[in-house]
Amino acid sequence: MNALLASAPLLLRRRGALADVLPVIAFAAATAITGTVLGGAAAFVGRLPSDGEVAFEGEASLIPFLVSCAMVASVLLIPSAVGLGGSAARLSLARREQDLASIRLVGGTAGQVGAVAVLDVAAQALLGGLLGVVLHLVVTPPLTALDFGIAPFTTADLLMPWWAYPLLVISMVLLAAGSAAVSLTGVVLSPLGVARDSRTVRMSVVRLVIWAVLILGFLVFMQVGGAIFGGVADGMLFFGIMIVFIGAVVAGVNVVGPFLVWGVALLAARTAPTPALMVGARRLAADPKSGWRAVSGITFALVIAGFLTALATIVPADGARAVEDRMMATAMSTGGLLTLGIAAVLAAVSTGVTQTARVIDQAPVLRAQHIAGAEVGQLHRARIAEITLPVLLSSVLATFTALLVVLSVLGSGAADPSAAVRYLVSVAGAYALVILAVLVASPLVRRYAMRTA
Amino acid sequence: MNFAPPASHPSAAPSAPAHPTPILSARGLVRTYGSDQTATRALDGVDLDIARADSLAVMGPSGCGKTTLLHVLAGILAPTSGTVRLDGEALAELGDRRRTLLRRSEFGFVFQDGQLLPELTAVENVILPRMLGGTSRRAATAEATAWLDRLGLAGMHHRRPTQLSGGQAQRVAVARALAGRPSVVFADEPTGALDQETGQSVLATLVDACAETGASLVMVTHDAKVAAACRRTVAMRDGRIAREYVRPEGAQGTGDAR
Numbered sequence: 001m002n003a004l005l006a007s008a009p010l011l012l013r014r015r016g017a018l019a020d021v022l023p024v025i026a027f028a029a030a031t032a033i034t035g036t037v038l039g040g041a042a043a044f045v046g047r048l049p050s051d052g053e054v055a056f057e058g059e060a061s062l063i064p065f066l067v068s069c070a071m072v073a074s075v076l077l078i079p080s081a082v083g084l085g086g087s088a089a090r091l092s093l094a095r096r097e098q099d100l101a102s103i104r105l106v107g108g109t110a111g112q113v114g115a116v117a118v119l120d121v122a123a124q125a126l127l128g129g130l131l132g133v134v135l136h137l138v139v140t141p142p143l144t145a146l147d148f149g150i151a152p153f154t155t156a157d158l159l160m161p162w163w164a165y166p167l168l169v170i171s172m173v174l175l176a177a178g179s180a181a182v183s184l185t186g187v188v189l190s191p192l193g194v195a196r197d198s199r200t201v202r203m204s205v206v207r208l209v210i211w212a213v214l215i216l217g218f219l220v221f222m223q224v225g226g227a228i229f230g231g232v233a234d235g236m237l238f239f240g241i242m243i244v245f246i247g248a249v250v251a252g253v254n255v256v257g258p259f260l261v262w263g264v265a266l267l268a269a270r271t272a273p274t275p276a277l278m279v280g281a282r283r284l285a286a287d288p289k290s291g292w293r294a295v296s297g298i299t300f301a302l303v304i305a306g307f308l309t310a311l312a313t314i315v316p317a318d319g320a321r322a323v324e325d326r327m328m329a330t331a332m333s334t335g336g337l338l339t340l341g342i343a344a345v346l347a348a349v350s351t352g353v354t355q356t357a358r359v360i361d362q363a364p365v366l367r368a369q370h371i372a373g374a375e376v377g378q379l380h381r382a383r384i385a386e387i388t389l390p391v392l393l394s395s396v397l398a399t400f401t402a403l404l405v406v407l408s409v410l411g412s413g414a415a416d417p418s419a420a421v422r423y424l425v426s427v428a429g430a431y432a433l434v435i436l437a438v439l440v441a442s443p444l445v446r447r448y449a450m451r452t453a
Numbered sequence: 454m455n456f457a458p459p460a461s462h463p464s465a466a467p468s469a470p471a472h473p474t475p476i477l478s479a480r481g482l483v484r485t486y487g488s489d490q491t492a493t494r495a496l497d498g499v500d501l502d503i504a505r506a507d508s509l510a511v512m513g514p515s516g517c518g519k520t521t522l523l524h525v526l527a528g529i530l531a532p533t534s535g536t537v538r539l540d541g542e543a544l545a546e547l548g549d550r551r552r553t554l555l556r557r558s559e560f561g562f563v564f565q566d567g568q569l570l571p572e573l574t575a576v577e578n579v580i581l582p583r584m585l586g587g588t589s590r591r592a593a594t595a596e597a598t599a600w601l602d603r604l605g606l607a608g609m610h611h612r613r614p615t616q617l618s619g620g621q622a623q624r625v626a627v628a629r630a631l632a633g634r635p636s637v638v639f640a641d642e643p644t645g646a647l648d649q650e651t652g653q654s655v656l657a658t659l660v661d662a663c664a665e666t667g668a669s670l671v672m673v674t675h676d677a678k679v680a681a682a683c684r685r686t687v688a689m690r691d692g693r694i695a696r697e698y699v700r701p702e703g704a705q706g707t708g709d710a711r
Contacts, residue, residue, distance in 0.1 A: 286571070
């Protein structure tokens with residue numbers, strides 16, 4: 001094993017700038033976002049009165065509620081950032097498959113090769129994690145300029161304690177190694193190449209059932225939970241369970257999403273009248289999880305946008321109200337937009353990285369298709385079809401989830417028609433983001449299709 | 454095996470004899486990779502004519518330029534100098550889009566590893582080039598189904614390439630190459646990844662189907678037994694055609710391919 005590990009750096013020599021950089025970018029973004037979100041939440045917690053005294057006026061009276069909002073934002077954002085880290089690990093592994101087969105060819109056992117693969121991913125996660133911490137330290141000072149309606153935060157407020165940074169990087173490395181190890185379970189590493197599990201993909205209906213149960217559970221809890229838990233710890237237990245439920249419902253979108261993509265893609269592939277839709281739908285049906293991952297960031301941003309548009313309708317913006325109300329309005333507006341901004345960055349990185357990675361994966365097939373007479377424009381259209389289907393589904397799911405949660409928590413707060421307009425603007429923004437992500441990888445499609453080697 | 458064209462292919466031609474007018478003509482082909490001191494001349498002045506419905510094997514050791522020749526003849530690679538003409542039309546004068554359309558309508562390709570799209574079913578792999586050319590799914594499917602049945606793949610239309618054996622997958626590639634009624638089929642080591650018996654069967658399928666439909670066949674191989682399936686063989690060395698051999702009528706065969 002030691003000999004193999006010693007020779008691994010030779011065998012895992014870097015293959016190409018882009019293929020190596022993509023996972024590192026994703027790890028860096030995931031680490032930076034996690035650090036920034038946790039630091040921000042800690043800053044609000046730091047404003048809580050240390051003696052536990054309850055204030056009834058001024059800034060101090062708002063802090064407990066703002067802390068709760070920061071917690072909700074963290075619950076919403078951090079799973080997506082962690083998910084991006086997991087996706088990066090799988091991407092990194094996919095880039096290395098041929099190298100891993102080479103190690104098998106020179107005598108490595110499947111276990112040894114698996115260990116080298118996991119270590120390779122962990123090394124990229126370490127590099128990305130360190131870069132992410134630097135990125136977090138760079139973006140934190142400008143964030144102090146944000147107006148939350150309360151006394152401004154200093155850079156020191158928004159940074160985590162020093163010991164949290166190594167913990168953050170180590171967590172990212174462990175997450176990456178774990179994701180890589182799990183991904184390897186569906187792969188046969190042979191000396192002649194890497195064979196993925198070639199069984200026909202079937203998404204279990206259990207995914208739909210799990211999501212339905214979560215939705216029903218949430219609705220029931222919102223109806224009866226207040227009566228049962230409202231009196232415990234000044235309602236904090238009810239509030240805590242509600243936050244967990246919201247997190248579970250939002251996370252559940254990623255459980256049911258691949259199932260819906262699979263079902264719709266199968267239907268579309270069987271009846272597609274155009275070659276672009278046929279190819280795009282078949283690729284989705286063959287790997288619905290990847291197809292969904294490409295838009296999961298956007299789905300999440302749309303859910304946040306849905307929350308925000310509904311919340312904005314209940315936050316008072318009238319200048320005649322009390323000072324605390326205006327402070328609250330400012331805090332909600334800034335915090336909401338910050339959350340949406342971070343979600344948009346997550347979505348952009350996630351979509352861009354996954355789209356580019358898919359093009360790299362498909363390079364030989366793109367060239368074969370072009371040789372056989374497929375125009376580059378037709379190859380682009382197949383990619384757009386492949387991404388459009390999940391985006392449409394994600395828009396529907398995100399809208400449904402956001403409305404469900406907001407209406408359950410806030411009642412009919414989202415009845416304002418202008419809120420619907422604002423939400424539609426967010427949906428249009430999400431589509432623009434997808435088109436941008438597809439365009440980012442377009443030069444690669446042309447390059448691979450027309451490559452002469 | 455009878456390769457009479459499928460019923461849904463009304464325009465399919467009967468077995469055609471070699472025609473004196475070349476469908477594909479190459480003159481003075483030179484192709485250089487790299488530049489200055491690292492430059493490698495893969496093709497070094499190749500002249501070649503391929504007649505309609507004829508079959509040509511391009512042989513030679515690794516690195517002699519045979520695959521480069523196939524790519525240049527098919528308009529995939531532009532020659533450094535020299536011309537390739539299809540039915541009198543110079544490929545170099547066409548833009549990439551026109552050459553792409555030409556490959557789609559006039560050429561068929563069979564690669565060593567099939568290069569089937571792994572996510573598509575067998576029938577979808579065959580109809581894809583036809584749909585790219587504007588044929589409706591229904592019409593393309595009718596043609597593809599007939600071709601797959603003819604090539605011994607009845608009942609396997611909806612299997613994906615990973616659910617087929619190597620020989621079956623290569624037959625799908627042959628069906629895909631021929632479904633568009635191409636003038637020329639280019640095959641690059643079409644049996645190279647198959648065992649002897651399967652390779653022999655696939656080779657017979659390819660040669661017979663090309664002959665039955667009137668398509669010219671240009672096949673790159675390093676195996677003399679595979680080359681023996683073609684009427685003509687050119688042997689390449691260092692980017693040049695070193696010698697040419699034309700088999701007498703009836704002397705070609707696929708009985709001992711590979």
